[in-house]
Structure formats: structure tokens, C-alpha cells
Amino acid sequence: MDPRAARARARAGATGPTAGWAPGHTQANLVSVPADWAYDVLLFCTRNPRPCPVLDVTDPGSWRTALAPDADLRTDIPRYRVWEHGRLVDEPTDVTPYWRGDLVSFLIGCSFTFEGALAEAGVPLRHVEQGRNVSMYVTRRACRPAGRLHGPMVVSMRPVPAALVSTARRISGLLPAVHGAPVHEGDPAGLGIRDLSRPDFGDPVVAEPGDVPVFWACGVTPQAAVMASRPPFAITHAPGRMLVTDVRDSEYRVGD
Amino acid sequence: MDPRAARARARAGATGPTAGWAPGHTQANLVSVPADWAYDVLLFCTRNPRPCPVLDVTDPGSWRTALAPDADLRTDIPRYRVWEHGRLVDEPTDVTPYWRGDLVSFLIGCSFTFEGALAEAGVPLRHVEQGRNVSMYVTRRACRPAGRLHGPMVVSMRPVPAALVSTARRISGLLPAVHGAPVHEGDPAGLGIRDLSRPDFGDPVVAEPGDVPVFWACGVTPQAAVMASRPPFAITHAPGRMLVTDVRDSEYRVGD
Numbered sequence: 001m002d003p004r005a006a007r008a009r010a011r012a013g014a015t016g017p018t019a020g021w022a023p024g025h026t027q028a029n030l031v032s033v034p035a036d037w038a039y040d041v042l043l044f045c046t047r048n049p050r051p052c053p054v055l056d057v058t059d060p061g062s063w064r065t066a067l068a069p070d071a072d073l074r075t076d077i078p079r080y081r082v083w084e085h086g087r088l089v090d091e092p093t094d095v096t097p098y099w100r101g102d103l104v105s106f107l108i109g110c111s112f113t114f115e116g117a118l119a120e121a122g123v124p125l126r127h128v129e130q131g132r133n134v135s136m137y138v139t140r141r142a143c144r145p146a147g148r149l150h151g152p153m154v155v156s157m158r159p160v161p162a163a164l165v166s167t168a169r170r171i172s173g174l175l176p177a178v179h180g181a182p183v184h185e186g187d188p189a190g191l192g193i194r195d196l197s198r199p200d201f202g203d204p205v206v207a208e209p210g211d212v213p214v215f216w217a218c219g220v221t222p223q224a225a226v227m228a229s230r231p232p233f234a235i236t237h238a239p240g241r242m243l244v245t246d247v248r249d250s251e252y253r254v255g256d
Numbered sequence: 257m258d259p260r261a262a263r264a265r266a267r268a269g270a271t272g273p274t275a276g277w278a279p280g281h282t283q284a285n286l287v288s289v290p291a292d293w294a295y296d297v298l299l300f301c302t303r304n305p306r307p308c309p310v311l312d313v314t315d316p317g318s319w320r321t322a323l324a325p326d327a328d329l330r331t332d333i334p335r336y337r338v339w340e341h342g343r344l345v346d347e348p349t350d351v352t353p354y355w356r357g358d359l360v361s362f363l364i365g366c367s368f369t370f371e372g373a374l375a376e377a378g379v380p381l382r383h384v385e386q387g388r389n390v391s392m393y394v395t396r397r398a399c400r401p402a403g404r405l406h407g408p409m410v411v412s413m414r415p416v417p418a419a420l421v422s423t424a425r426r427i428s429g430l431l432p433a434v435h436g437a438p439v440h441e442g443d444p445a446g447l448g449i450r451d452l453s454r455p456d457f458g459d460p461v462v463a464e465p466g467d468v469p470v471f472w473a474c475g476v477t478p479q480a481a482v483m484a485s486r487p488p489f490a491i492t493h494a495p496g497r498m499l500v501t502d503v504r505d506s507e508y509r510v511g512d
Contacts, residue, residue, distance in 0.1 A: 039295040
């Protein structure tokens with residue numbers, strides 16, 4: 001499946017999650033806000049580059065992105081979330097009816113981007129093996145606030161065999177534009193997570209014996225900031241349902 | 257010289273350049289604009305991360321930065337440039353008289369940050385050997401515009417022995433927050449640079465036999481955008497005269 005086919009599949013109604021779609025191509029989180037909130041969102045992302053690495057920002061009203069020139073941001077994500085004053089009001093597969101001329105859209109790096117590189121290096125992806133969405137958790141680590149925007153860091157978790165944790169750390173670390181190295185390894189309590197079997201977003205993923213939970217900063221973080229900071233209106237992707245872009249993962253790898 | 261001593265030296269009137277001050281500590285470019293231009297500047301930086309990697313953004317009016325909590329952005333840079341409608345109107349060593357309550361300041365990564373790592377790896381730094389400021393050039397490569405902001409990419413150039421170019425590329429590539437890998441190596445004409453002996457900023461630097469000119473994206477780029485885009489008011493550092501921060505260079509290295 002190439003990126004164009006992946007987006008066509010989303011447009012035709014497939015609801016994801018998108019992990020494993022169009023391997024080798026970067027996937028992106030979406031958050032769209034009215035233009036008068038755009039500076040706060042961009043500053044929030046700049047001040048919190050690990051969870052919120054910005055890959056592209058649109059001009060107001062535009063549903064086009066440089067990351068995938070023929071994509072339509074209103075239809076090409078498998079499922080969206082629509083927010084009013086921080087409250088989830090709809091989860092449609094098409095946000096054309098909700099679109100506004102003043103919306104500025106932020107495309108934010110996604111950890112799915114380094115999963116191909118992890119798999120190539122022999123790091124098993126338990127959620128893919130189990131046919132589930134990755135587990136995501138709201139932590140008690142606060143992001144650095146920006147203007148009216150504040151909120152906790154959200155992380156994704158992958159169980160990794162202990163002997164492969166350093167490999168996973170090294171490989172993801174070379175992709176800082178898509179969250180980079182883990183923010184935490186081991187005891188979930190270090191991030192204030194009580195129960196790994198009850199993720200805040202996504203599905204529970206079963207660890208194999210000898211696996212260590214490894215946590216990466218997650219692009220759902222801006223969504224948590226929208227929930228906490230209550231802008232009058234926002235559109236985001238639904239967790240795990242990403243925009244598949246035309247950009248090769250290798251474009252974001254440093255140190256080659 | 258530690259970073260605090262370096263800033264005290266600037267505050268006391270030393271005019272730089274700052275290459276080699278407080279080795280191992282990150283130096284930063286400054287651009288301050290009125291708040292109603294801040295979104296355009298931040299978006300310009302986001303869209304042009306190679307020349308404009310943002311390390312910190314202040315709140316309006318604040319002269320404090322998280323990169324050096326006791327620094328005063330109005331006095332601790334050796335020399336400033338003051339701009340009105342894109343025209344250079346002053347080059348003071350202290351901008352306290354020019355400061356305004358609506359100024360938002362951007363601290364942008366500087367290639368001096370990777371010079372320590374280059375030197376450690378045996379890559380000679382000709383401008384340091386020759387006691388000169390690094391050579392900087394305006395290229396004919398346009399940055400991606402953002403709102404009212406547009407302009408050409410500026411680069412710094414270091415002559416590197418041919419056998420060490422790949423080392424220089426690899427080492428700087430691990431520091432994407434301070435411009436990362438070179439944007440060009442070899443023939444200056446590839447960037448539209450006519451004469452290496454006549455830099456647009458900084459000093460001419462003499463190459464040794466067998467050296468290849470290596471070009472990195474440069475944090476003077478926002479200054480070129482100010483010149484081209486003519487915001488009513490702006491303050492920048494003078495090229496080569498940076499803010500010495502408390503942050504260790506190693507903080508910005510990926511892949512460790």
C-alpha cells in the first residue's frame with residue numbers, strides 16, 4: 001500500500017488504526033484551531049518539541065499540506081475528533097461539514113514513523129503482532145505552558161525485550177522529528193501511570209515475559225492540551241488514526 | 257571562562273565575536289520583534305528548521321530566557337543590531353533604551369555549538385586559528401515564506417580538509433537543533449555565492465591547500481528575513497556576537 005492508496009482507503013471509510021499502513025512513509029498527528037489560537041499552539045509545540053515535533057503548519061483555511069500535496073486534510077484521516085470548549089462533540093470520518101476558513105492545521109510527528117526502523121532492527125512490535133492500536137497514557141508530567149495552552153504530556157508505550165531496549169533507544173533517537181528517544185523506560189509509576197492495562201487512548205497491549213515497558217512522547221499531547229485548555233473550537237485526528245504522508249521516514253533521520 | 261563569566265564580559269563591553277567563549281556551552285542567535293509579528297517569525301522558523309532552529313521563545317516584554325536564567329537579553333550579548341522597517345539604525349552594545357513591552361524574543365541555535373565537537377574530532381577550525389569571525393554568506397536559496405516574512409537562507413562556511421569532510425558532516429548531523437549537517441559542500445556557485453573572499457557577514461577566512469568549503473545553514477537567516485520583510489521594528493544580535501547560554505552542547509546531541 002503506497003501513501004496515496006492509504007489515504008484513498010481512509011477517504012473511502014476505513015477507520016484504522018493506521019500503524020503499518022504505507023510502510024516507510026511518515027504518519028502525522030493533526031490539530032486544527034482557529035487562527036487566533038494558532039500562535040499559542042505553535043509556541044506550545046516549540047516549547048515541547050519531544051511530544052509536539054511540528055512537521056508542517058498550514059495557512060488559515062487551507063486543507064493542503066506540503067507533506068502530501070494531493071491530500072485533503074478534511075477527509076484523508078480515518079477518524080477525527082471535533083472539540084468545542086475542550087469537550088468532545090463528534091468523531092466523524094470526514095470533517096468537511098465542520099471546516100472553517102480560519103482554521104490553522106498543525107501536522108505533528110508520530111512514533112509510528114520509527115516502527116519500521118525498530119522492526120528492521122529486530123525489535124518486535126507487540127501491538128502490531130496483536131493487531132491492536134498502540135497504548136497511550138496521560139502522564140503527570142506537565143508540558144511547558146504557552147499562552148492559553150497547557151496540559152500534561154501523553155506517551156505511547158511499547159513493551160520491548162530487555163536486551164533490545166538500548167537498540168530501540170538508539171534507533172528512535174536518530175529520529176528527533178518524530179519524538180526521538182524514549183522519555184522513560186521501566187516502572188510506569190515514574191510517569192504517574194497506575195495501570196498499564198488501562199491506557200487512556202488506544203488499546204491494552206500484552207507484554208511478553210522479559211519485556212520492559214518503554215515510553216515515548218506522543219503526538220496526542222496537543223489533544224490533551226485542547227482538552228485541558230478549552231479553545232472554543234478544535235479538530236484533531238482520533239488517537240492512532242493518522243494522516244499518511246508522502247514523506248519517507250528516512251527524511252527525518254539524522255546522522256546518516 | 258564559564259557561561260556566566262562570558263555574559264559578564266559581554267555586559268562589561270567586550271564586543272566579540274564569541275566563537276570559543278565558554279567552550280561546551282550552547283550559543284544562541286537573537287531576534288526580537290513586536291508581538292504582532294511573533295507568529296510570522298515563529299512560523300518562519302518552523303518552516304525553515306535548518307537555518308532557524310528555535311531553542312527558546314520569551315513571553316512578550318520579557319528579557320529572560322530559560323536557556324540562561326540569570327541572563328538579561330538586553331545587555332548580555334556583545335553587540336546588537338536595531339532595525340526599523342528593515343533598515344539598520346543602530347549597533348549598540350546594550351539595547352535597554354530600545355526595549356519595548358511588546359517584544360517577543362527568539363533564541364535560535366548557532367553553529368558555534370558544534371565547533372567544540374568538530375575540534376575534538378580533529379577537524380581544524382580555520383577562523384579560530386586565524387582569530388577571525390566565521391564567514392557568512394547570503395545565498396540565492398529562498399526560505400519557505402511565512403505570513404509577511406520571507407528571505408534568503410544565510411550560511412556559514414568553514415574550510416575543511418577534504419579527508420575530514422565526512423567526519424564534519426557526521427558530527428554536525430547529530431546536532432539538528434544547532435543547524436545539523438551541512439547544506440552544501442564544495443563549489444560556492446551551487447548556493448549562488450560568487451566570491452568566498454567577500455562574505456556578507458563576518459570575516460574572510462583563508463583556506464589551507466586541500467580544504468573544501470563546507471556550508472551550514474546559519475542563524476543570521478532571520479536577520480536577512482528582517483532586512484527583506486521590513487517589520488516596523490526589530491532587534492537582533494550582530495553576526496558572530498551570540499548569547500552564551502548555560503545549556504551544555506551535549507543536551508542537543510541526538511543518538512547518544
